[in-house]
Amino acid sequence: MTTVFTFTIDGQAVAGSEDQTILEVAEENGIDIPTLCHLDGVKDRGACRLCVVEVAGSNKLAPACTTQIAEGMEITAHSDRLLEYRRAIIEMLFMERNHVCAVCVANNHCELQSMAEEHGLTHFDLPPISPVVGIDASHRLFAIDHNRCILCLRCVRVCDQIEGAHTWDVMQRGIETRVVTDMGKPWGESTTCTSCGKCVQVCPTGALFEKGRAVARGSKTRRPYLPYLKVVSEERG
Amino acid sequence: MSEMPAARPRPRPVTGHGGAAPEGPARVTASVCCAASCVSAQSDLILKKLGEKVAEAGLSDVAVKRVGCLGLCAAGPLIAIPETGRLLRGVTPDTLEPVVEELRSARPNGHKEAQEPFFSKQVRVATENMGTIDPEDIDDYQAHGGYEALRQVLTSMTPAEVRDEITRSGLRGRGGAGYGTGLKWTTVAKAQGSPKYVICNADEGDPGAFMDRSVLESDPYRVLEGMAIAAYAVEASEGYIYCRAEYPLAVARLRTAIRNAQRSGFLGSAIAETNFSFDIQVRLGAGAFVCGEETALIASIEGRRGTPRPRPPYPAVAGLWGKPTLINNVETYANVSSIVRNGAQWYSNIGAAGGKSKGTKVFALAGRVVNTGLVEVPMGMTLREIVYDIGGGIVDGRPFKAVQTGGPSGGCIPAEYLDMPVDYESLIKVGSFMGSGGMIIMDDTSCMVDVARYFMDFCREESCGKCPPCRVGTTELYRMLDKICSGEATMEDLEEMEKLAAIVQRTSLCGLGQGAPNPIFSTLRYFRDEYVAHIVDRVCPAGVCTIKPAEVAR
């Protein structure tokens, strides 16, 4: 038997079972908490910090995606302060690499772009970092443009946890962090990649895309299959 | 336990001595410091040569002994003659003749040389054997009270009694945050799940900090004993020491110590002939500062990328391999055996001036202080005593400007607080942090903006890259500080930097990002005029920063 907890999010009374996270319960109740690294079906990592919420009685912000619910919690998911934080984080993500929406394959299909609009970001005050980062187009079907990568690691997790190939991983650290295929080999030479394309479908931006797509034509057309990921992962336990 | 193995003969421990052992009891001993700082100045060669020379000179009643850190690293290589209280400084392998002569004529004297404040003002608990015992010799450790505490715990105390004793002692985590050690042990003991693990965090990474390294190099058995007592108290049977690979000497001594402890029956199964079993493995870190964060450290031990994860759950509940795990740092464990031997009351009486902070704290004095080195002082001692009495004041008699404590998450404390007591709460009150014990002393030749930039550069390089506020925020903050240092910034830039710093502090995933803006906040709090001078007057008051010419800057 599972225990049911009742608590509030932004003053709205909600209920969830003990093994649920704040984010899950919020979603079920139509409360939108922004996130870029969460993906139904793969393990949460609490990394993008967009889903941070305030929990009454705690002076630390809690990521909604990894925080388990508890009886009587009073959660603030939207406030002026949280909006300020979220805008700042979105801005940092834009400044980190070279996001040029106008010429991006994911233009108009990009979660980062939409996130900026939803949060009313009309410009950036932070200076851009403008790093020199490359593109790996060695794979037959797909390519990765690190200029657009926000390091949500959905690709890494879906490849490992759903496809079971673990082609993707992470190298270096700090601002130099990059996702890599086969410990840094070109994607086209990967012996583990099954070319399933899940990584491309789950990428929130134009970092991973199908070759041959023009600007703004990189919609993740097979996104609707994603709930299937959740079913798979639940079946696997 | 079904069967109690009978006391069995154990192989002799390894004691890879250099030096010379006297035939009978030694008249005098030359204790040669063989910790990293002196070894880097050839003290291992000194040990070998001195042993040969003493033998050549036929001084059969003189012992030449390898010991751990003698503390006064600035004056190394050091040789101590404990029987006379003499400390020979700056010895070189080519100037050993006077040393031999001194050893020839030295007589144990009742009135030892008056000790200078560097030594006399210290209270040594975690470092009590440091510079006295041979760090690899388990017999020497036992001859100085080693393993008495473990025996006592295993034969006459229940795990709960041990936890109570530690709780009553008031010992708090010496890794920096100052969480109550007894409370942590109790949480792990009560957590559901089996097996449980004990981890020693030896991933000391703060710039200018070398407390843990010195303890491991000088008295490794003390750490092993503390861990064994902790394991008994939380009912764990496996332990890990996570040590950075940049500490090769500490790692080598730890490995020797573990091997010797296993052979002497203080690690492994049936410890001290009881049914308690506990063993320890050393795991090396590749020098990532973030792996000092406990969840990143655990990930690294598990063989994964060393990145932190959000807490809760805390390691005490779900740590290594998802099991309840106790993590304390080296110095915390180093205090445990003394507390057990002398009692909680004894420990909490030390450092009574420290309020809620009890006992002692080891500090690594670095920077513009005369006596750079390792010191252990009672909690509540004033900064002035540490800097001027123990530290011997500022080099060249220059004016004291600030002391930086707490590493990259800490802050700079200005001269007006020289008379404040050093304890966890007081340091937080002035915007700094105890941290693991690095103390960098600065005089008027330090530019505080440059100092803030230095620490931000460190955090930027050490950020693991998992969360954007730390990964991007520290890079942006570093660039802003760099802009100020080169005289290119405006007051709006300063405002923007303060705003971003607050956001990085609030939204970062772990302590690295949350603490990274602290050097900015504390230098702004006490030295805002220096920031303004760089921006408005375009000068660096300390003359450190290179201000770009006006036509290039704007």
Add this chain to the structure above:
Amino acid sequence: MSKPTLATVWLDGCSGCHMSLLDTDERLLELTERADLVYSPIVDTKEFPEHVDVCLVEGAVSSEEDLHKIKMVRERTTTLIAFGDCAVTSNVPGMRNPIGVPPLFERAYIENATTNKQLPSSVVPRLLPTARPVHRVVKVDVFLPGCPPDADLIYNMLDDLLAGRVPNVAGARFGR
């Protein structure tokens, strides 16, 4: 009382934002009744007037000429609008920033040229080291991102400004 004055300036951009302004279609007539269009690539005036009430700036600040122009425009303008992604983020002109000017010139005028391989002479304004968004150079009052900004958004913003309201740019987004 005289009508408020309106100007538009074209720095380093593709003129797409101006096209989008023209896409306000018949509403342009209404706008020009409410304001005097005193300076723009689409009108004949050669000199930027001494004073302008509202100025739309398209494009990033890329060259010394852009720099000179935007400083002058700022001085003479009450409400300055960063108009479109190039003005707001430096966008496509900013794609050269990680590369640097000398390698960029080498690639464009030498490597990829089939005839007459030579670097631009003094006739063309010198490029600045980086193409910068307008607000990195002068103060900007209103940001309207988009590549290009939607005609409705442009109209609504100008409507608000001419009516003395705080402009509402909700719905504006980078790219598209």
